[in-house]
Amino acid sequence: MNNHGRILATTALAAVLTACAGTAAHTTTTIPIINCGKQSQFPAPAQRMFVNDGNLVSMVLALGAQDQVAAVSSIQRDAGTLRAHYGADIVDSLKSVAPEYPSRETVLANRPDVMIAGWSYGYDEASKLTPASLQKDGIAAYVLTESCRRVDGAAARGTVDPWTALRTDLTDLGTITGHPDRAAELTADLDHRLTALAAAPKPARTPTVFLFDSGTDTIYSSGRYGAPQAILEAAGARNILDDVDDTWTKVSWERLAAADPDAIMFVDYPGQSYAQKVDLLRSKPGINGLRAVRDSRFFNLPYALWTSGPLNIDAAEQIRAQLEAWNLVPASGLTPRADDAVR
Secondary structure, eight states: OOHHHHHHHHHHHHHHHHHHHHHHHHHOEEEEEEEEEEEEEEESOOSSEEEHHOOOHHHHHHHTOGEEEEEEEEGGGGGGHHHHOOOOHHHOOOOOOSSSOOOOHHHHOOOEEEEEEETTTTTTTTTTBSHHHHHHOOOEEOGGGGOOOOSTTSOOSSSSSSHHHHHHHHHHHHHTOOOOHHHHHHHHHHHHHHHHHTSSOOOOOEEEEEEEEEEEEEEEEEEETTTTHHHHHTTEEEETTTOOOOOOOEEOHHHHHHHSEEEEEEEEETTHHHHHHHHHHHHTTTTTHHHHHTTTOOOEEHHHHHSSSSSHHHHHHHOOOOOOOEEEOOOOOOOOOOOOOOO
C-alpha cells in the first residue's frame, strides 16, 4: 500500500473509531436518581427495561415508553385491564417472560439496562433478585417508592404518602425513559382529577371501608402507606386500617369484625375469586352480620387499580361513584373515565 493509501486507511479507521466512541459515550450516559433515599445512576435514557407487575408496567405504558421495554413479568392477571387502558396492540406486543415473579436468571437472560420492580413486587432476598445483586451485574434497579422500607431490611414498607409516592415514580421513570414532559402531563392530570374529587360534596359522616385482598386464617389488607389509603380518601371514604403503619399487611378477622365497615372492597386477581371471598364472608360467624355483608355492599376492582400506579385515580373515581350509588356520600355529578369493576 502506498503512502496515499495508508493515509486514507488511517483516516477511515479514525473516523470509525470516533463514531464508535461517540456511540459508546451516548449509550453510557447516566443520570443520578434518588430512589428510596439512596442516589443511584441510571441510563439516560434506558433502552432495555425489565418491568415486573401490572402496576409498574402501567407506569411505563402511561409514559409511552413501551418501545424501551425488553421484557415484562407478572402481568397476566392485569392483561385485560392494561389492554382496556393502553391498547391491546401495545400490551400484546410486550415480551412476557414469566407468569409470576421472575428468577434472577430470567432477568439476566434478557440483558436489561434497568429493572423496575419493588419489594414484594418482584425484588426478593430469598431469590437473590435484589437491587444490590443486579447492580453488581451492571443493571440499574429502580424500586417502587410505595415499597421503600423505612429501615433497611425491615418488613414494614412506606416512607411517604401514597400520592406522593406515585408522583415520585412517574417523575423518576419519566426521567429514566426520556419522557419527562409526558410525566409532567400525567402528574398534572392526576392533580386535576384529585382536585375535582376533593371538591365533591361531603357526607355528614364519612363512610368506612375495609379492603379485602385475600383471606384465610388472617386477612391481607392495606394500611396507611398503601395506595388503597389514598384511593379511598380521595373517593370520600375512610380506610379502617389508616392507623396501621405499613402498605400491604395481614390483620385479624377480629379487626374487621370490630370495625363493622359500611362497605367492603376487593382486590381481584387469581388465587381466590370474588365469589369465594363473598362466600367466605357470608359463612363466617361474627362476620356475616356486619353491615357491609348484610347489605351486600361489595365492590371488586382489578389488582392494577389498587397497587401503586397511574390507574389509582381511576379507582378513586369509580369508588366515589359506587359510594354515591349506595347513598353513602352525596351525588357529585362526577363521571369516572373508566369502568373496571369486576362483577
